[in-house]
């Protein structure tokens with residue numbers, strides 16, 4: 147099989163030009179790169195190259211560099227960090243690393259990760275004030291407090307210590323709390339669920355969540371697992387969203403803020419949460435935002451990736467608009483959901499989106515004892531937290547009935 151790789155120049159890419167897509171052809175996009183089955187048209191803004199597979203073209207979605215570490219000999223055609231296009235020999239098995247990457251055959255249009263410019267909406271001063279009060283110093287303090295715990299491995303004592311810290315903050319933000327226990331192998335773990343009720347006659351439900359657990363894949367059982375970026379940052383974003391929302395005494399819609407356990411063992415906490423939703427809650431659940439790694443600045447520009455499925459498009463659009471209205475973030479979009487707590491929601495047809503630092507695959511310290519706060523950029527963390535909090539406030543306090 148042949149594929150054609152074409153690069154648009156930077157200006158055309160930023161303007162969102164996709165020549166092949168506008169001809170109705172199924173294309174895959176990675177930033178300014180377009181992948182097509184047919185040769186690209188002669189277009190001054192494109193330069194292209196043809197690649198021929200010796201085996202099969204496959205798409206890899208990976209955490210960190212996990213696929214490349216496990217399979218160093220793979221022929222990588224396109225390296226986009228979290229996503230790779232590879233040429234893989236027929237009938238050869240790849241070395242698996244459970245929960246760390248997925249490999250699927252290339253299909254036209256399977257990968258869509260373009261730059262997406264949000265549209266500025268009328269700015270609400272109440273939202274601007276509430277998210278403007280989020281400070282990078284406070285975020286750093288809270289991330290450092292969680293990362294100082296020896297490990298937040300889902301089945302270890304440090305996880306309970308982290309739950310206590312988070313409960314105090316969420317209770318202070320006026321939430322009702324519940325510890326949701328679930329089985330985890332031959333032990334158990336917990337989600338921490340914080341709720342606020344809305345006053346609308348038929349309130350919708352919005353969920354914001356992040357996994358609180360951490361893991362160290364290098365050190366084995368009992369190893370230090372600070373998990374600063376993965377995922378103290380996301381947990382702190384959820385708590386700061388609760389704090390920002392607490393300046394709105396009355397909400398229209400219900401919100402549920404969740405810190406998931408068991409993510410690193412295979413999304414156990416979020417699967418359990420989704421399974422417990424009754425039919426009525428599932429029907430009124432109108433959007434889910436999951437934050438997983440929000441503090442490593444891997445690109446020069448402050449960048450967030452919004453990752454969902456086609457059914458998540460409204461939430462993606464809302465988040466991109468919040469980023470444009472209340473932050474300085476550049477937004478990228480992918481429609482290939484993978485390996486975090488948004489996936490169990492999407493599997494049940496619920497619109498969910500992951501918000502994650504741009505080019506997360508370039509962060510080299512994930513799942514190691516080196517995932518500590520001195521590697522992070524709390525201005526990026528602040529910007530992502532502002533976007534997520536603005537989304538929650540916009541929906542819960544001002545959303546349509």
Ligand SMILES: [Zn+2]
Nearest residue numbers: 376377438439
């Ligand atoms: Zn994570």
